[in-house]
Amino acid sequence: MPAKPPVLFVHGLWLHPASWQPWIDLFTERGYDCAAPGWPGVADTVAESRADADAIADHGIDDVDAHYSTIIEKLPAAPIVIGHSFGGMIAQKLLGEDKAVAAIGLDAAQIKGVLPLPLSSLRSTLPVFKNPANKHRAVSLTAEQFRYSFGNALTEEESDALYEKWAIPAPGRPLFEAATANFSPHSPAAVETGNSGRGPLLLVAGGRDHTVPEAITKATLKQYRHSDAVTDYEVFPDRGHSLTIDGGWRSIAAFCLTWLAEQGL
Template sequence: MSTKLNSVIFIHGLWIHASAWQPWLDLFTECGYAVSAPGWPGDSDTVAATRDNPDALNDIGIEAIVDHYAELINAGGRHEAKPVVVGHSFGGLVAQELLAGGHVAAAVAIDPAPIKGVKALPLAQLRSAFPVLGNPANRHRTVVLNAKQFRYAFGNTLTEQESAELHDKWTIPGPGRPLFEDATANFHKNSPAKVDTHLVDRGPLLLTSGTEDHTVPLKVTKEVYELYATGGSDTEFHEFEGRGHSLTMDAGWRDVADVALEWFARKGF
C-alpha cells in the first residue's frame, strides 16, 4: 500500500469490520484526501467472509496489529510523506502506537482502548469486556458479540432498532488476546499496550471520547490525556456529548468525522 501527501488511514477496533469506515472514506475523498481502511491481520475483505473464517483471527494480539499497519505504511517508501491516521477503540490505541513509533504524521484516536498506565476501571467497561474476559480460554480464540451484548457495549445511546441494524451489518468475530493484554498492561513492564506519552517531537494527537461510552468510558480517556499532558506533547482532547461507542458508524457519524477533518486542517494536513 503506497501513501501519498495527505493520505489518511482508518483503523477499526474490535468486533467491527473495516468496511464500516466507508462513509468516512467517501467524505475524506471529497475533501481531497487519499484514503484507505485496511483490516486487521486475519480479516477478510467482507463482513460475511470474516464471519465465515473466525479462526483466522485466533491469537492476534496488539503487537501483531501494530506491526501489520506499520508494514503497510512503510511499504509506501521513504520518499513519500507520512500518512495521518484515524483509529477507533483498539484502532485508537494502534494509532497512538504508530504515532509514537514515527510511522504517521498525526493521529486521531476516537474512544481509544486504554494504554498502559491508566488505572481507572469503571464498571461499565468491565461489563462491556466480560463476554471476552469472563473466560480465560478466550485469550487464544475469537469471540462474537450477540445483539444484546453489542447494545450494551456499543449501542447504549441508540434505539434498539438502530443498534440491531449496526450489529447485523458490521460486527465480526474479534480476537480475545488484545483485551487480555490491555487488561493486564499495568502488570507487565513491556506490555504491548505501552505507549511513550512523553515524546515531544512526534506529530499531533487528538483524543476523543463519547460521554456515554460504556466500552471506553470518558473517565478512562481523560486519564490517557492526563498522561500525555505531563509530557508536553501536542495532544488535544474532545468530548462528544451524549455519544456512545458506536459514534463512528451510527446516524451521528458525520459530527465525529467533521471534528477530525477540522482538526487535521487546523494542524496543516
Template structure:
C-alpha cells in the same frame, strides 16, 4: 504526483474494516487520500469474516501494530492515523514510534498507565474476559451485548441494524493484554506518551461510552501532559461506542477534519 495527504483508518474489535467506508468517502471529498486496511488475516467482507472466525484468532496488539507499521513504512508519504477503540490504541502506539504524521484516537482502548477501571467497562468486556480460554480464541458478540457496549446511546432498532451490518468475530487476546497492561513493564498496550517529536494527537470521547468510558479517555489524555507535542481532547455528550458508525458519525468525522485542518500537517494542501 498526488499531493493529497494519506489517511489510514484502523478499526477496533467487532467491527470490520469496511465500516470506515463512509468516513473514507468524506475524507476523500475533502482532498485526503484514505485507505481502510483490515487487521492481519482479516477477510475482505463482513460475510467472509463471519464464516472464518479462526482467521484472526490469537492476534494480539503487537501483531496488529506491526501489521499497520509494515503497511505504512511501505508508503512514500506518512499518513494521518485514525483509529477507533483498539484502533485508537494502535494509532497512539504508532504515532509514539514516529510512524504517521498525526493521529485521531476515538474512544481508544486502555493503554498502559491508565488505572481507572469502571464497572461499565468490565461488564462490556466480560463476554471475553469471563473465560481465560478466549485469549486464544475469536469471540463474537450477541445483539444484546452489542447493545450494551456499543449501542446504548442510540435506539434499539438502530443498534440492531448496526449489529447486523458491521459486526464480526474478533480476537480476545487484545482485551486481556489491555486489562493486565499495568502489571507488565513491557506490555503490548504500552505507548510512548512523552515523545516530543511526534505529530499532533486528538482524543475523541463519547461521554456515554460503556466499552471505553469517558474517564479512561481523559486519563489517557492526561498521560501526555509531559509532552510538548500537540495533544487535544474533544468530548461528545450523549454519544456511545458506536459513534463512528451510527447516524451521528458525520459530526465526529467533520470535527476530526476541522481539527486536522488546523494542524501544521495541512499546510500547502
C-alpha cells in the same frame, strides 16, 4: 499547496474495516487518499470474517502494530492515522513510534498507565474475560451484548441494524494484554507518551460510551502530560461507542477534518 498526507483508518474490536467507508468517502471528497485495511486475519467482507473466526483469533497488539507498520512502509508518505477503540490505541502507538504525522483516537482503548476501570467497561468486555481460553480465540458478541457495548445511546432498531451490518468476531488477546498492562514491564499496550517530537494527537470521547467511558479517555490524556507535542481532547456528551458508525458519524468526522486543518494537515 503541498499534497495532503494519506489517511489510514484502523478499526477496533468487533467492527469490520468496511464500516469506515462513509469516512473514506468524505475524506476523499476533501482531497485525502484513504485506506482502511483490516487487522490480521480479517477477511474482505463481513460474511467471510464471520465464517472464518479462527483466522482472526490470537492476534495481539504487537501483531496489529507490526501489521499496520508494514502497510505504512508502502505508502508514499507518513499518514494521518485515525483509529476507533483498539484502533485508537494502535493509532497512538504508531504516532509515538514516529510512523504517522498525526493521529486521532476515537473512544480509544486504554493504554498502559491508565488506571480507571469503570464497571460498564468490565461488563462490555465480560464476553471475553468470562473464559480465560478466550485469550487465544475469536469471540463474537450477541446483538444484545453489542447493544450494551456499542449501541446504548441509540434506539434498539438502529443498534441491531448496525450489528447485522458490521459486527464480526474479535480476537480476545488484545483485551487480555490491555487488562494486565500495568503489571507487565514490557506490555504491548505501552505507548511512547513522552515523545515531544511526534505529530499532533486528538483524543475523542463519547460521554455515554460503556466500553471506553470518558474517564478512561481523560486518564489517557494525562499520560501525555510530559510531552510538549500537541495533544487535544474533545468529548461528545451524548455519544456512545458507536460514534463512528451510527447516524451521527458525520459530526464526528467533520470535527476531525476541522482539527486536521487547524494542524496544517
